[in-house]
Amino acid sequence: MSKIYEALMNSRRELIALDTSGVRSFEQNRVKTKFKIEMEKEIIGLFNSVDPLLGNAKGKIIQFIGPAEKEGASTVAREFAMVSSFTFGKSVLLLDADQRKPSQHLFFGITPALGWTEVIGDGRPAAAAFYRVNNTCLFVSPPAAKPTDLCRIFCAGGLSSMWDEVRGRFDFIVIDSPPPTPSFDSTGLASGTDGVILVLGAETISQPLAEKIKDRIIKNGGNLLGVVFNRRKYHIPEFIYKRL
Numbered sequence: 001m002s003k004i005y006e007a008l009m010n011s012r013r014e015l016i017a018l019d020t021s022g023v024r025s026f027e028q029n030r031v032k033t034k035f036k037i038e039m040e041k042e043i044i045g046l047f048n049s050v051d052p053l054l055g056n057a058k059g060k061i062i063q064f065i066g067p068a069e070k071e072g073a074s075t076v077a078r079e080f081a082m083v084s085s086f087t088f089g090k091s092v093l094l095l096d097a098d099q100r101k102p103s104q105h106l107f108f109g110i111t112p113a114l115g116w117t118e119v120i121g122d123g124r125p126a127a128a129a130f131y132r133v134n135n136t137c138l139f140v141s142p143p144a145a146k147p148t149d150l151c152r153i154f155c156a157g158g159l160s161s162m163w164d165e166v167r168g169r170f171d172f173i174v175i176d177s178p179p180p181t182p183s184f185d186s187t188g189l190a191s192g193t194d195g196v197i198l199v200l201g202a203e204t205i206s207q208p209l210a211e212k213i214k215d216r217i218i219k220n221g222g223n224l225l226g227v228v229f230n231r232r233k234y235h236i237p238e239f240i241y242k243r244l
Helices: 007-016 020-029 040-054 073-087 116-122 150-155 158-167 186-192 207-219 238-243
Strands: 060-065 092-096 138-141 172-176 195-201 224-230
Touching (some): 040 060, 040 073, 040 195, 060 073, 060 186, 073 092, 073 138, 073 172, 073 195, 073 224, 158 172, 158 186, 186 207, 195 207, 207 224
Parallel strands (some): 060 172, 060 195, 092 138, 092 172, 195 224
């Protein structure tokens, strides 16, 4: 695969390149919340790799997708959204596109009255399904309060009008996508985004499956920004890897 950013492996190296004032600015700007960011240093490295690739336009839409369940795509998407908002001070919408196993609103303790698919289907303003996380600039939008046919929403082109609304309101729109299945190919969302990040389990994913998903993203018009290898295990001490 070309343009691979092993952000979860190399972020410490990137952080060393930041000057001291930059590190202090992160500390000063960080929003204190009860929600712990498990991979903050690594996600900062990912942010610094991805953000320049998307230009200076407001409302950058980034899709996170894994080829199978338990690859950690939802966790990486959520931590990217939290770091973008809490550490870098960006206004962020975390949009959960996993109808079968939505998780983002549960993590933040949000009980939704409506989801984004429901407001699109009813012709309501998309903001009716945005839920603010405490007093931060992070908002979460679950897929639906009740079971909804995602394919119907996507095939009808309802997302196009929603993107027009949210691009002007947020700095980043982070999509947590479910893995592609026979009933719903989430790589079809790629064409409406500014970039896609493929999340792979470093110790579990097979190369043929990863290549297949990569090809589907590109075939559907997606801009593949890179790949994150998640859950990497160090079989020898990590400091030795840094010297290799």
